[in-house]
Amino acid sequence: EVQLVESGGGLVQPGGSLRLSCVASGFSFDVYAIHWVRQAPGKGLEWVSGLSWNSDIIGFADSVKGRFTISRDNTRNSLYLQMTDLRPEDTALYYCVKSAVAGSGYNDAFDVWGQGTMVSVAS
Amino acid sequence: SYVLTQPPSVSVAPGKTATITCGGNNIGSKTVHWSQQKPGQAPVLVISHDSDRPTGIPDRFSGSNSGNPATLTITRVEAGDEADYYCQVWDSSSRQMLFGGGTRLTVL
Numbered sequence: 086e087v088q089l090v091e092s093g094g095g096l097v098q099p100g101g102s103l104r105l106s107c108v109a110s111g112f113s114f115d116v117y118a119i120h121w122v123r124q125a126p127g128k129g130l131e132w133v134s135g136l137s138w139n140s141d142i143i144g145f146a147d148s149v150k151g152r153f154t155i156s157r158d159n160t161r162n163s164l165y166l167q168m169t170d171l172r173p174e175d176t177a178l179y180y181c182v183k184s185a186v187a188g189s190g191y192n193d194a195f196d197v198w199g200q201g202t203m204v205s206v207a208s
Numbered sequence: 209s210y211v212l213t214q215p216p217s218v219s220v221a222p223g224k225t226a227t228i229t230c231g232g233n234n235i236g237s238k239t240v241h242w243s244q245q246k247p248g249q250a251p252v253l254v255i256s257h258d259s260d261r262p263t264g265i266p267d268r269f270s271g272s273n274s275g276n277p278a279t280l281t282i283t284r285v286e287a288g289d290e291a292d293y294y295c296q297v298w299d300s301s302s303r304q305m306l307f308g309g310g311t312r313l314t315v316l
Contacts, residue, residue: 130296180251
């Protein structure tokens, strides 16, 4: 079964940091771009960041640029999101999502979603 | 920056056809994907590359992007289709993935 499992969410104070992890199984992780998408409570979907299969294409939403970094370890089938200088508006459920097309599919559809990990930023 | 516009809500009677629109500047030149999100669940891809149906998605779901707006059409609507629907495109100018604001489909 193709699966993405996120972890690392929690409650953090404004200005704090958090590292999210996503572990993949059931497919060849090392040939697919993987992204983070978030959803604030009661709101819509917002793309956060993405990383190509070989880490040569990296992207961030304007809202997180300069504060978040993304990385992957293909030997561990894992994707990470390092979040710093967190703000209340970063409060959301963070999903790990897989691109539908292998190799060059960095900007393609998202065909597999994890269940998400919740990040709450509050004092 | 590029903006995708969806109606906040669409209502339809069971058995009828629902059409959800996704507008954007020259959207016909972009590739549109659609996802369905039921309450408390993660989104599910229902249409990719304007009009392709992933395996397991009923043929009642179809997509078109021949002009502005792009559309998601659901025929013979069922109660189980009640959900939020999001369109998605890649904006090559900003090099960012964008989602529409979402449309809540209500089955009357």
